[in-house]
Amino acid sequence: MNKNKIINDPLHGFLTIPSELLYDVIQHPYFQRLRRIRQLGMSDWVYPGATHTRFHHALGALNLTLQALDTLRRKGIEITEEEYEATAIAILLHDVGHGPYSHTLEHTLIQEVHHEDISLRIMNKLNDQFGGALSLSILIFRNQYSAKPFLAQLISGQLDMDRLDYLLRDSFYTGVSEGIVGADRIIHMLNVKDGHLVVEEKGIYSVEKFLIARRLMYWQVYLHKTVIAADALLVSILQRARILAHEGFGLGSYHPLLHFLMNEVTAENFDDEALDLFLVLDDIDILSSVKQWQFHGDPILSRLSQSLLYRKLPKVMISNKEIDEIKVAEAAQRASDIFEVSEMDALRYFVKTGELENHAYKIEGGGIRILTKSGEVRDVAESSDNYNLSALKETVKKYYLTHWNG
Numbered sequence: 001m002n003k004n005k006i007i008n009d010p011l012h013g014f015l016t017i018p019s020e021l022l023y024d025v026i027q028h029p030y031f032q033r034l035r036r037i038r039q040l041g042m043s044d045w046v047y048p049g050a051t052h053t054r055f056h057h058a059l060g061a062l063n064l065t066l067q068a069l070d071t072l073r074r075k076g077i078e079i080t081e082e083e084y085e086a087t088a089i090a091i092l093l094h095d096v097g098h099g100p101y102s103h104t105l106e107h108t109l110i111q112e113v114h115h116e117d118i119s120l121r122i123m124n125k126l127n128d129q130f131g132g133a134l135s136l137s138i139l140i141f142r143n144q145y146s147a148k149p150f151l152a153q154l155i156s157g158q159l160d161m162d163r164l165d166y167l168l169r170d171s172f173y174t175g176v177s178e179g180i181v182g183a184d185r186i187i188h189m190l191n192v193k194d195g196h197l198v199v200e201e202k203g204i205y206s207v208e209k210f211l212i213a214r215r216l217m218y219w220q221v222y223l224h225k226t227v228i229a230a231d232a233l234l235v236s237i238l239q240r241a242r243i244l245a246h247e248g249f250g251l252g253s254y255h256p257l258l259h260f261l262m263n264e265v266t267a268e269n270f271d272d273e274a275l276d277l278f279l280v281l282d283d284i285d286i287l288s289s290v291k292q293w294q295f296h297g298d299p300i301l302s303r304l305s306q307s308l309l310y311r312k313l314p315k316v317m318i319s320n321k322e323i324d325e326i327k328v329a330e331a332a333q334r335a336s337d338i339f340e341v342s343e344m345d346a347l348r349y350f351v352k353t354g355e356l357e358n359h360a361y362k363i364e365g366g367g368i369r370i371l372t373k374s375g376e377v378r379d380v381a382e383s384s385d386n387y388n389l390s391a392l393k394e395t396v397k398k399y400y401l402t403h404w405n406g
Contacts, residue, residue: 004016004017005017005023007059009056009059009060009063010172011060011165011168011169011172012060012063012064012067013063015059015062015063015066018066018084018085018088019085019088021085021089021130021133022085022088022089022092024130025089025092025093025126025130025134026059026092028126028129029279030096030122030125030126030279031055031058031092031093031096032055033279033280033282034053034054034055034058034095034096034098035053035055036053036282036283036284037053037054037055037098037099037100037101037102037282037283038050038051038052038053038054038101038102038283039052039053039054039056039057039102039166039169039170039173040052040102040170040173040174040221040222041101041102041103041104041105041227041231042101042104042227042230042231042234043174043221043222043224043227045226045227045230045311045313046221046224046226046227046230047173047174047175047176047221049173049174049175050170050173050174050221051173052169052170052173054095054098054102056169057095057165057166057169058091058092058093058094058095058096059092060165060168060169061091061092061094061161061162061164061165061166062088062091062092063165064161064164064165064183064187065087065088065091065154065155065161066088067187068154068161068187068190069084069087069088069154071187071188071190072150072190072191072192075191075192077150077191077192079148079151082136083136083140083148083151086134086136086137086139086140086151087137087140087151087154087155089134089137090137090138090140090141090151090152090155091154091155091161091162093119093122093123093126093137093141094116094119094141094155094156094162095115095119095162096118096119096122096123097115097116097117097118097119097120097121097122098115098118098119099115099118099278099281100281100282100283100285100286101234101283101286102115103115104231104234104235105234105235105238105286108235108238108239109238109257109260109265109278109281110260110265110266110270110274110278111264111265111266111267112266112267113266113267113270117267118275118278119141120138120141120142121275122275122279123137123138123141124138125275140152140155141155141156143156147195148195149195149196150192150195150196150197153196153197153366154197157197157365157366157368158361158362158363158365158366158367158368159186159197159199159207159210159368163210163214164181164183164186164187164210165183167179167180167181167210167213167214167217168180168181168183170217170221171213171217174221176217176220176221178213178216178217178220179213179216179217179221180213181206181209181210181213182206182209182210185203185206186199186203186206186207186210188203189202189203189206191371193369193371193375193377194377196366196369196377197369198369198370198371198377199368199369199370199371199380200370200371201370201371201372201373201383204370204380204383204384207368207370207380208380208384211360211361211368211380212360214360214361215358215360218358218360219358223356223358225316225318225400226313226316228316228356228400228402229313229314229315229316229402230308230311230313232314232352232354232402233304233307233308233313233314234286234290234308235352236304236348236349236350236352237290237293237301237304237305237308238261238286239348239349240298240300240301240304240349241261241289241293241301242261242262244298244301245258245261245262246262249297249298251289251293251296252289252292252293255285256277256278256280256281256285257281257285257286257289259274259277260274260277260278260281290305290308290309291305291309293305294306294309299339299340299341300339300341300345300349303339304349304350314350314351314352314402314403314404315402315403315404315405316400316401316402316403317400317401317403318356318398318399318400319398319399319400319401320398320399321399322399323353323399323400323401327401328347328351328353328401331351331401331403331404332346332347332350332351333346334403334404334405335350335351335403335404338404338406339404350402350404351401351402351403351404352400352401352402353399353400353401353402354399354400355397355398355399355400356397356398356399356400357395357396357397358395358396358397358398359394359395359396361380361381361393362393363379363381363393367379367380367381368380370383381393
């Protein structure tokens with residue numbers, strides 16, 4: 001079989017798969033599953049075009065990573081063929097641990113387990129299947145390849161190929177132009193100093209635009225109030241389904257989703273059986289269940305499911321201060337009257353409170369290093385003449401309340 005395939009990406013153009021192993025990883029069912037997992041969870045309830053998948057994003061991040069590696073090689077940075085391929089596989093699989101609807105349900109089906117930890121579990125599983133061929137990829141993914149730390153920084157850092165791709169891709173599919181960044185220029189300004197990834201000084205304005213775009217995309221897309229409402233509703237549906245499953249109520253024929261509803265899967269008991277079941281779960285399982293549950297005999301599950309399917313979403317109040325308990329109590333009373341449920345059930349399923357955090361830039365872990373013309377390496381916030389850039393290091397925290405008016 002000819003494995004020298006070319007993939008046409010709407011953002012980055014043609015991607016040529018550089019090795020047979022990389023092609024085989026792409027073809028593997030664990031990776032193909034990402035075709036059925038939305039990149040932005042419930043965001044298409046706000047931006048109808050936001051139906052792109054983790055599969056799209058992983059290939060896009062791979063494309064940018066290959067460009068970055070080629071750029072560094074042209075600048076005289078030694079990268080062996082083994083390191084080149086291993087880094088490509090690591091970025092390709094960086095999100096393979098995402099579950100249905102990505103971040104929306106990250107801690108709902110499996111508690112206290114981050115998707116990156118699941119990605120590592122899957123990479124180890126693939127490594128066994130491929131006879132140890134992914135061992136170096138795993139070291140790079142875990143930032144344990146001390147010989148060349150810049151390879152890990154291409155995958156996970158404050159300016160990595162993952163973030164570059166998702167900002168551009170999410171901007172493209174939502175139509176929110178604030179996410180457009182100069183990825184090509186940033187990549188061509190990359191270099192390595194003392195084993196670490198740096199950006200040459202003449203690329204600093206592109207980096208500034210990247211950080212500002214990241215801040216704006218969080219407020220306009222990732223933390224949009226209607227996305228928050230849809231996310232909260234989907235989480236409530238699964239919370240109610242879990243209660244019913246534990247009480248012995250029927251939820252339809254058995255499939256992998258029921259395993260995670262009937263059992264409290266946490267980091268301590270996330271065994272190989274649970275991982276295998278997780279690896280066949282995707283958005284289709286969730287949405288088909290919600291469609292079925294709209295006709296369920298339980299009025300709470302039925303009403304929640306109908307509200308999500310037909311976009312009858314709660315209102316969302318966002319505040320710079322913690323939500324007053326009186327407002328929460330009033331919202332619970334209204335929901336209790338509207339849906340004819342107890343105030344306890346109203347608080348549990350129909351009224352949600354929480355925190356929103358927007359941190360565009362973290363200096364911890366190395367930050368973004370700027371290589372000055374004199375050869376000095378400085379943090380981007382210190383190198384920039386944009387005084388607003390320092391403010392991006394601060395985490396902005398807001399609070400929300402979902403409520404119903406009828």
